[in-house]
Structures are given as C-alpha cells and as structure tokens.
Amino acid sequence: MDAYCENLPKIELHAHLNGSLSEKTLEELGCQFNNVEEYQKLNKIFGKTEKTLEDCFELFKIAHNVTNNVESVYHATKCVIQDFSAENVIYLELRTTPRSESTMTKEQYIEAVVRAIIDNKNNIIVKLLLSLDRSHSKEVSEEALDLIIKMKERYPNIIRGVDLCGNPNEGKFCGDLFLKARENGLKLAIHCGEVKNNAEVKDILKIQPDRIGHGTCIHPGYGGSQDIWDLYKKLKIPTECCLTSNVVCGSSESYEKHHVQEWIKNELPFCINTDDKGVFCTSLSQEFEVISRLFNFTKHNLWKISYDTIDYTFCDKMEKDSLRKYLMKWATENTK
C-alpha cells in the first residue's frame, strides 16, 4: 500500500509555506544566507529520532527566520512545490501570511511567492491562499486584506482564496472581513474549531466558508455540541483533515481517536492534508498510508478520496476537468 500511496496522484489543499520546508531546504537557506546559529539549532533538532512539540515550535521559528528576505522566500516556495511534486501531488494550494521585514514589504513577499509559482516547471498546478493571522488587530487585518484583494486582481489565476490562521487561543474571527474577501472574488478556507469555542465555530459556519481547516471541536464527542454538528451536517462544508499535525500537537489524542472517523461514518466531505509537513515530519503519501491503515481502506477508497478532493479545490472548471481526466486515466492504467 505504501507504494500505491506514493504513486497515487494527490491533491494537497492545506499546506503552510513555512511549515512545509524540508530539512534540506532549511539547511540550504541557513547556509545560503549565513544563519550559522539557526543552522546549528537545525542540526540538533534533525539529529533527534523523536521530535518534541518544543522542537516543532523551534522549527517554525527557524523556518520563519530563514525566510526573511525576497530571495529566500522565492527559493523556499520553489523547493516546497518541488517536494510536493516529487511525491506525485498534482495540485497544490499553498497558504502563507504576507509579512514585512526590514528588507521586504508585504507586497514584495507576495510577489516572491507568486514568482516562484509562475516559474514552476513541475507537473503540478499551484494556487495560493493568503492568510490573515488571528493575533493581528482588526486594522492590520483590514489593511492586509486590501493588499490581498489588490494582488488577487494582479494574479487572478494564482491567488484564489483567503485563510484565517494563527494561534486559535488568540484574537477572534471577524466575519465581515471574510465577507468582503468573498465579495471580491476570493474563496474562503478558514481554520475552524481547532480548540473548543462553540460560539466562534457557529459564527464561522454561518458565513458558510468554502472549506474549513481541521474542524476538530465540532462533533459533540470532540468538544463541539449537537446543534453545531447538526448545522455542520446540513451545510456539508469540506473539511481539511491533517491527522499527523493534530496528533503531534495533541489536538487529537491519537490517530485512532481522530475526528475524521465521524466524517467517514456520516459520509461528510473531507480531504487529507499535511498542514506543516516539514515540521511534523510527514508527507501527503504518508497521510494517505495512515488513513488507509486506520480504516482498512482499499486502493479504490484512497483513489476516491483523491478524486473527490478535486471538487473542493479553488481552481477553475477547466482545471478541475483536466485533474479528473488525469485521475481517471491513472486509475485505468493502475488497477491491474
């Protein structure tokens, strides 16, 4: 099954740029820009057989520090695209929060990521979602959204949506910002219910995002409530499930107790994602292996997850059709 998961053409919809950087890319960035101290820290963490949650946070910090200029953001994006393509991901929605540093503006940051996507020569379609960080003030987020809208008009085929990310215990969900994003032609993928917060989950579901991230605390058995779960079941919003990320971070007790089983039992729409594959030491192929083991899935079940995920992408109809055709053709060639 491992080889099948690796070869299966896959769709990745929930991948943060910084968290997706591989050990190799981090080393390259560390060496390239002479961040000797970061490089030493990195070596120490990657030398361990088991990473702790603190190690994961340290990796996030390193990834953040080594992508603090236009060249490294460009290089990082190129490497992440290449890594996904190497494991047969044929469609990728990358997400990142526009940031400014002393050497670059938020606009230059977005330009660097977009440039790397345009320069991509691999067999993979790449789109970009730009994130608003929940810990930022409303004023900062409003300004960021205006920039995102402006950049979406400049690159309508690449910038497809807006995300709400960041520490779920901080800040709050501002529905009006996301409604404005939608009015301006952006799709909505919102981290939702990562921690128990029924009032906020309700507010998010009410605006009916195109997709939600994680959806951990929605089902009553996982910190949600019956009325929220009933509402969710009515809306059937595709949920981006990130099993390893949830288990490593402790938002899921174990793979066996992951909430995705409620989606499977109730035939609700979900897709499988990595979240931060560099930090959590996983890959999309590995996530497919995990789910296949947990639920005794057949090859066809796994193929169907990949195929159904096309419906939840933010690309246009022609691209969706070509992805479907590709997967159908692959199935006929690989069922013997």
Ligand SMILES: [Zn+2]
């Ligand atoms: Zn995420």
